[in-house]
Amino acid sequence: MGGQPVVLYVDDDAGLCRLADKDLTRHGYRVETAGDGEAGLARLRAGGIDVVALDHHMPGRTGLEIMAEINTMPDAPPVVYVTGEAQGRVAIAALKAGAADYVIKEASEDFFPLLRAAIASALASRALKRAHDRAEAEVREARDRFQALAEERALIIQEVNHRVGNSLQLVASLLNMQAAAHPDAGVKSALAAAVGRVMAVSQVHRRLYTSDDVHSVALDLYLGSLIEDLARASETDHEGGQIIHKLDAVAIRPDRAVALGVIMTELILNALKYAYPEGNGAVRVALIASEGNIALTVEDDGVGTGTDNRPVGTGLGRRIIQALAGKLEAAIEHDLQHSGTRITIRFPEIEPKMAPASMG
Numbered sequence: 001m002g003g004q005p006v007v008l009y010v011d012d013d014a015g016l017c018r019l020a021d022k023d024l025t026r027h028g029y030r031v032e033t034a035g036d037g038e039a040g041l042a043r044l045r046a047g048g049i050d051v052v053a054l055d056h057h058m059p060g061r062t063g064l065e066i067m068a069e070i071n072t073m074p075d076a077p078p079v080v081y082v083t084g085e086a087q088g089r090v091a092i093a094a095l096k097a098g099a100a101d102y103v104i105k106e107a108s109e110d111f112f113p114l115l116r117a118a119i120a121s122a123l124a125s126r127a128l129k130r131a132h133d134r135a136e137a138e139v140r141e142a143r144d145r146f147q148a149l150a151e152e153r154a155l156i157i158q159e160v161n162h163r164v165g166n167s168l169q170l171v172a173s174l175l176n177m178q179a180a181a182h183p184d185a186g187v188k189s190a191l192a193a194a195v196g197r198v199m200a201v202s203q204v205h206r207r208l209y210t211s212d213d214v215h216s217v218a219l220d221l222y223l224g225s226l227i228e229d230l231a232r233a234s235e236t237d238h239e240g241g242q243i244i245h246k247l248d249a250v251a252i253r254p255d256r257a258v259a260l261g262v263i264m265t266e267l268i269l270n271a272l273k274y275a276y277p278e279g280n281g282a283v284r285v286a287l288i289a290s291e292g293n294i295a296l297t298v299e300d301d302g303v304g305t306g307t308d309n310r311p312v313g314t315g316l317g318r319r320i321i322q323a324l325a326g327k328l329e330a331a332i333e334h335d336l337q338h339s340g341t342r343i344t345i346r347f348p349e350i351e352p353k354m355a356p357a358s359m360g
Helices: 014-026 035-044 063-070 089-096 112-181 185-209 219-233 255-272 316-328
Strands: 004-011 031-032 051-055 079-083 102-103 243-247 283-290 293-300 331-334 341-348
Touching: 004 014, 004 035, 014 031, 014 112, 031 035, 035 051, 035 063, 051 063, 051 112, 051 185, 063 079, 063 089, 079 089, 079 112, 102 112, 112 185, 185 219, 185 255, 185 316, 219 243, 219 255, 219 283, 255 283, 255 293, 255 316, 255 341, 316 331, 316 341
Parallel strands: 004 031, 004 051, 051 079, 079 102, 243 283
Antiparallel strands: 283 293, 293 341, 331 341
16 A cells, blocks of 8 residues: 555535545545445445445445445455444444444544544554465465475486486396306306396386385385396296295385395395205295384295304395495394294384484
């Protein structure tokens, strides 16, 4: 609202209109008057009015009837209701109908000061409402912009995951080709293990770019798909149950899922390679989420690993498992009572918070 506030005074009392014009003009308002409700409505429709002082008793229709039409106007100005009814019944009705304030019209020196105070209050309330509406609009716009940026970022991340997944699939294919072409059994075994590790990472990216949630991975679906990949890569009869799995539904962060996927891959490949020297046997995988912990168990009924309490085999696979278990803050449990080999990786479902760095 720039310049002088414009007051429309609607009253069939021409003498009071002149007095109101004189008083309000002296106090910084620009005043226009209308002698009845219809004339007041016509002036309001032309725009440019900041506040209305509306009399109750007028020819034709009462002020309450006129105010009902004012309320239907877009961005209607506030109404200060002027009534000669001292009982309060009309004033209460006006407030219920949407008036910003009311003033009792009486022949005393208090009328115009009260009218000015009511007009000032109505204008201040309108200014506050407009400021509030602008602030809400700005918040909505900022939220919409943030939402659009978040959606764009999610699409970019999904595209990146898609491309990374494709690249890792290509790497796995090249390693498989190299393994197939190499005559040395040890090299073939090492390349097969490398393929399993690549697939563990690739499966996470495949999950992320096909999901709306790029912040977590459904661990049961991820590990299940990875087991299927390992079964195919190892040329096992998956339907016959050589790799059997039962996985609880639980979601964790992608980096933690990758660590667990690589650990599981190492344990399964180790079991397939060493557990049954005389032929094929079952490898069982279980994922259990309980009491705030996640436990991954890989077991077989094969020859076992002896009684030296080794958590896994020796060599690179063992070092990989120990390193990734440390990343998960996981315990590696080796069940020596089991007839074959049973390894459990147990870690907290919620990632522990980092302790604050010491200032000393």
